[in-house]
Amino acid sequence: MSGVAGKKIRAVIVDDEELARQMLREFLSAHPEVEIAAECGNGFEAVKAVMELKPDLVFLDIQMPKLDGFEVLELIGTDRAVIFVTAYDEYAIRAFDIHAVDYLLKPFGAERFETALQRARQRLGGKLPEATELSSSARPPSQALERIVVRDGTRVFIIPIAKLEYAEAQDDYVALVTEGKKHLKQQTISSLEGVLDPARFLRIHRSYIVNLEKVTKVEPYSKDNHVVVLSNGTQLPVSRSGYARLREFLEQTRTK
Amino acid sequence: MHPLFTRPRQLGLYLLAWIPLAGILVYLLTGGGGLGLGEATALTVPLCLVYAFVCLAAWYPCRATPLEKSGFAKLLLTHLTAAALLGTYWTYQAKELAIGLAHFWPRFAGLDQRLAKHFPLLWITGVLLYLMSVTFHYVLLAEQASREAQERALQARVLARDAELKALRAQVNPHFLFNCLHSVSALTGSDAGKAREMCILLADFLRTTLRLGGKETITLQEELALVRGYLAIEKVRFGARLLMEEDVEKKTMEVLIPPLLLQPLVENAIRHGIANLPEGGIIRLSAQEKSNVVSILVENSFDPESPAPLKTGLGLDNIRQRLDTRYGPEAGISVKTEGNRFQVSLRLPAQQNGVMA
Numbered sequence: 274m275s276g277v278a279g280k281k282i283r284a285v286i287v288d289d290e291e292l293a294r295q296m297l298r299e300f301l302s303a304h305p306e307v308e309i310a311a312e313c314g315n316g317f318e319a320v321k322a323v324m325e326l327k328p329d330l331v332f333l334d335i336q337m338p339k340l341d342g343f344e345v346l347e348l349i350g351t352d353r354a355v356i357f358v359t360a361y362d363e364y365a366i367r368a369f370d371i372h373a374v375d376y377l378l379k380p381f382g383a384e385r386f387e388t389a390l391q392r393a394r395q396r397l398g399g400k401l402p403e404a405t406e407l408s409s410s411a412r413p414p415s416q417a418l419e420r421i422v423v424r425d426g427t428r429v430f431i432i433p434i435a436k437l438e439y440a441e442a443q444d445d446y447v448a449l450v451t452e453g454k455k456h457l458k459q460q461t462i463s464s465l466e467g468v469l470d471p472a473r474f475l476r477i478h479r480s481y482i483v484n485l486e487k488v489t490k491v492e493p494y495s496k497d498n499h500v501v502v503l504s505n506g507t508q509l510p511v512s513r514s515g516y517a518r519l520r521e522f523l524e525q526t527r528t529k
Numbered sequence: 530m531h532p533l534f535t536r537p538r539q540l541g542l543y544l545l546a547w548i549p550l551a552g553i554l555v556y557l558l559t560g561g562g563g564l565g566l567g568e569a570t571a572l573t574v575p576l577c578l579v580y581a582f583v584c585l586a587a588w589y590p591c592r593a594t595p596l597e598k599s600g601f602a603k604l605l606l607t608h609l610t611a612a613a614l615l616g617t618y619w620t621y622q623a624k625e626l627a628i629g630l631a632h633f634w635p636r637f638a639g640l641d642q643r644l645a646k647h648f649p650l651l652w653i654t655g656v657l658l659y660l661m662s663v664t665f666h667y668v669l670l671a672e673q674a675s676r677e678a679q680e681r682a683l684q685a686r687v688l689a690r691d692a693e694l695k696a697l698r699a700q701v702n703p704h705f706l707f708n709c710l711h712s713v714s715a716l717t718g719s720d721a722g723k724a725r726e727m728c729i730l731l732a733d734f735l736r737t738t739l740r741l742g743g744k745e746t747i748t749l750q751e752e753l754a755l756v757r758g759y760l761a762i763e764k765v766r767f768g769a770r771l772l773m774e775e776d777v778e779k780k781t782m783e784v785l786i787p788p789l790l791l792q793p794l795v796e797n798a799i800r801h802g803i804a805n806l807p808e809g810g811i812i813r814l815s816a817q818e819k820s821n822v823v824s825i826l827v828e829n830s831f832d833p834e835s836p837a838p839l840k841t842g843l844g845l846d847n848i849r850q851r852l853d854t855r856y857g858p859e860a861g862i863s864v865k866t867e868g869n870r871f872q873v874s875l876r877l878p879a880q881q882n883g884v885m886a
Binding site: 289290291295296299314315317318336337338339360361378379380381382420431433 | 704707708710711712713714715716718719765766767768804805806807832834835
C-alpha cells in the first residue's frame with residue numbers, strides 16, 4: 274500500500290473535545306482516501322475502537338478522561354500509525370520515542386495537518402517499527418508510575434499501584450495480582466521492575482516482584498530458602514539474592 | 530570623583546559654611562594681638578578658599594575607612610596623620626602668603642615676621658578644620674548610604690510587585706489559551722458567529738484578568754464575574770460536560786478578596802476534575818458569611834481513579850501563600866475529597882472597603 278494507491282486509509286479520531294474532533298473531520302474531508310472509522314471521546318472508547326476496527330491511522334489526544342494518550346498507545350501497540358494531537362508541547366520527545374508519526378500542536382493549520390498526513394502515508398507505505406516495550410519507554414523516568422493499565426480483549430483495567438500485591442513472570446507476560454484478581458499484561462518482569470518505585474516494590478525472586486507494604490512477615494522455608502507472607506496469607510518464594518535485597522531494605526527502614 | 534562636584538548646590542553650601550570659619554580665624558589673628566584687621570583678612574580669605582577645596586580630599590580617606598567597619602586605632606591614625614600633614618601644609622601656605630604679601634605690598638611689610646608667632650595657632654586651626662571636614666564627610670557618606678538603601682528597598686518592593694504580577698499572569702494557563710484558539714479555529718470552519726463570540730469572550734476574560742490582577746483587592750462580585758467569563762469559554766470547549774452551580778449569599782458580594790483567588794481554583798476544578806470525566810460533572814461555588822468570616826467553597830466532581838495530578842499543589846500553595854501574607858492566621862485554605870467530590874474551602878475575614886463588615 275504505497276501512498277494513495279487504491280486502498281483506503283482507515284482512521285480513528287480520539288479527542289475528548291467535540292470541536293477538536295470536528296476540526297480533524299473537516300481537514301480529513303478533503304481526503305476521500307481517508308475513511309473515518311470511528312470517533313472517540315475518551316481513552317476507554319479509543320482502546321475498544323482500535324481493537325475492534327484495527328484502523329491504519331489514529332489521531333490521538335493526550336489529555337483525556339480515563340486513559341491518557343500514552344496509556345492508550347501502551348494498550349493498543351504501535352502496529353499502526355499514530356499522530357498525537359495536543360496543546361501540550363512537553364510530551365513531544367516522549368511521543369517520538371515511541372515512534373509516533375507526528376505531533377500536532379493545537380492550534381494547527383491545514384498545511385501542518387497535510388504534512389502530518391503525508392508522513393502517515395509514508396509510514397503506512399513502508400515498514401512499521403517493531404512494537405517496542407511501550408510501558409517502559411512511554412514513561413518519563415522521573416515520574417514514578419502511579420497506575421498500571423491492562424487490556425483484556427477490548428476491556429481495560431486500571432490497577433492503582435497501591436493495590437498491586439505482587440507481580441509474577443509468566444513467559445512473555447506478567448501476572449499482576451490485586452485483591453485476589455489476576456491481570457495478564459504483555460511485558461517482561463524486568464521492564465516492570467524498571468518502572469515501579471524501588472522504595473515500594475522489591476524483586477524478591479527471578480519471577481516475583483512484591484509490594485513491600487503488603488508483606489507481613491518473612492519466614493524460613495527450607496534450609497536456604499525463605500518465603501514472604503502477604504497480609505492476605507499468600508506466600509511467595511524468595512531467592513537467595515532476593516533475600517539479601519529484602520534484608521537490606523528492612524535494615525534501611527529500621528535505621529530511618 | 531568627589532560627589533559634591535556633581536551637585537553644585539551642595540558645593541555652594543559647603544563653601545558658604547567656610548565664611549564663618551574664616552571670620553573666626555580673622556578674629557583669632559586680630560584678637561590675639563599683632564595683626565591688623567586688613568592683614569588678617571588678606572591672609573585668611575585666600576587661605577580658606579584654597580583650604581576649603583583641600584579639605585574635600587578627606588572624602589577619600591573617609592571612604593577608605595568606613596566608621597562602622599574600621600577599628601578606632603586605625604581611624605585615629607589615618608585622620609590624625611592626614612590632619613597633621615595638612616595642618617603643616619596650611620601653616621606653610623600662610624607663611625608663603627605672608628612673605629608674598631609683605632614683599633609685593635608695602636602696606637603689609639613685615640607681615641611674615643608678625644605672623645611667625647601665630648604659627649602654632651595656625652597649625653592647630655588647620656588640623657581642626659581638616660577634622661571638621663572629616664566629620665562632614667562621614668555625614669555625607671552616611672546620607673549617601675541611606676539614600677542607596679532607600680533606593681534598594683524601593684527597588685525590592687517594585688521587584689516583589691513585579692514578581693507577583695508575573696505569577697498572576699502565569700496563572701492564566703497557556704494551554705488554556707492554546708485550547709481556546711484551537712476551538713476558535715475549529716469554529717471558523719463551521720460556525721463563524723460562534724467563533725467571533727468565543728474571541729470576544731476570551732478577550733474580555735484576558736482584559737479583566739489583567740485589570741483585576743493589578744489591584745490589591747477586589748470585591749467577590751468582581752471575582753465571580755471573572756469566573757463566569759472563564760466558565761463561559763470553557764463551556765464552548767466542554768459543552769454539556771461542564772455544569773455550574775452558584776450559591777452565593779448576597780451580603781458577601783461586596784466582601785473584598787485578593788484578585789484571582791477563585792479563578793485558579795475553578796480552573797483546577799476543570800483541569801483535574803471535569804476534563805477527566807467522559808460524562809462531565811458539576812462545579813459548585815458557594816459563599817457564606819458568619820460573624821465576620823467569609824467561607825468560600827469550590828467543589829467539583831472528579832474521577833477517583835484518574836492519577837493524582839502532578840501540579841495540583843502549585844496553584845493551591847500560591848493561594849495559601851497569598852492569603853497568609855495578607856491576612857496571617859485569620860485566613861486559611863483546606864482541601865478534602867469525599868467520594869467523587871473534590872472540595873476546596875477558603876476562609877477569610879469579611880472586609881469591605883477597608884473596614885470590617
